[in-house]
Amino acid sequence: MELESFLRQCALLDATLSLDDHRHATEQFGLSYREVESVALEMGIIPLRYLRNQSTISSAQQKILFDSHVLIVGCGGLGGHIAEILTRIGIGRLSLYDFDTFEEHNLNRQNFSTLTDLGREKALVVKEALERINPSIEIQSFVQKFDPLKEKQRLEEASVVIDAVDNPQTKLDLAKSCQELGIHFVHGAIAGMQGQFTTDSTLEQLYPNGERGAELVSGNPAFTVTLAASIQASETIKLLLDIGESLKDTFLVTDLLYNEFEKLPL
Amino acid sequence: MIEITVKLFAQYRADHFKLEKRVYPKGTAVEGVIIETGIPIERFPIGVIMVNGRHFQESHILEDGDILSLFPKVGGG
The missing domain is CATH 3.40.50.720 (NAD(P)-binding Rossmann-like Domain)
Structure with a gap:
């Protein structure tokens, strides 16, 4: 499975990525937390840890902050x-x-x-x-x-x-x-x-x-x-x-x- | 004589005042007000001087009706 498909599946319910899924992605795809987060944000999926930033900070703005x-x-x-x-x-x-x-x-x-x-x-x-x-x-x-x-x-x-x-x-x-x-x-x-x-x-x-x-x-x-x-x-x-x-x-x-x-x- | 509204901030307020209208001889500079009020500038050096909301030096000559704000220097991090 591609990382994007994995993330999409994880985010099916609420467009967020939980810490557990984040960790699984790093293990499954041999990537760092940072690399996974970058792809997720690019797809409009935000790590669950940022949920309470919203809607003061939107998903698109979260990507700007990440960059x-x-x-x-x-x-x-x-x-x-x-x-x-x-x-x-x-x-x-x-x-x-x-x-x-x-x-x-x-x-x-x-x-x-x-x-x-x-x-x-x-x-x-x-x-x-x-x-x-x-x-x-x-x-x-x-x-x-x-x-x-x-x-x-x-x-x-x-x-x-x-x-x-x-x-x-x-x-x-x-x-x-x-x-x-x-x-x-x-x-x-x-x-x-x-x-x-x-x-x-x-x-x-x-x-x-x-x-x-x-x-x-x-x-x-x-x-x-x-x-x-x-x-x-x-x-x-x-x-x-x-x-x-x-x-x-x-x-x-x-x-x-x-x-x-x-x-x-x- | 000129009437100046003097506003003191932070450490300058202790044993002094927050805001007072005070009368000075014509030609008084900011420095003159600092000395006359007796604010503790040795202990708390002057940081910002504002007259009518704009920044000026201690040598600035005040005019009747001016509002002078004095802030101690703040540099902690």
Whole structure:
């Protein structure tokens, strides 16, 4: 039996592919989860794991996400949560960068930081965890500091670049390089109960210099991190699917202490 | 004299205010308001300065009726 016939038979009832059938297909046809998923999506059959994405995300849009590549710079607070959201939603390729290892003071907020992984490289731990969630995603992880001014080729390979670093100078460089290369860029930053966001903008107006900000004093509580990760992930999905309104030329500030969302032009 | 609506955000609100109309001498720059309000810019450096919803520098001279918004710099990830 051909793979297409197999998938068609599996999807007879509800046009979905269950994990069991997905696994059988990999075994029967000697293919990877990724290869099977690609054919299924091409046929309009969605893996059952994505069923609750619908109808916010259609089957055709699910294929667009599968064919997309997102580069996440930083696997700490923002990056770890963003990476999980994008893996669950079905982005086909992720590149993760982080030079750091998990430390005890990361446990308050950083996704996939656990007692057993303290001391291990964040980029590797996050990749392993994501692969346990969704084996169809191609995940490359790099244990290194990302230099946006030197690694433009890496940026050019991505559909969207996400700023999940905690260093204003790197944020500035990343935004500048993405703008020069014409690549979508999703900025996010947090301090205390506050978050700030913009998309496809350079960041000179937000960072008068490369020095650190209020986060040095106010810290980064988990609820601010996960809100910020959600906003950056949804910006990414909107850009990839060309839907809704992005934060292009817009500065969004969120403040959970006062439940405020302030949107200003940049 | 000029009347400026000053809006403070996030860490600047503690021990200060969210929004107040304040009176300054004509020719006052943004920097003058920052000093007069006493917001803790040593502890929380200035990030974004908006006047009437547009970005400006600290040296910008304010005019009567302006709305000045001050945001601390936020860089955590």
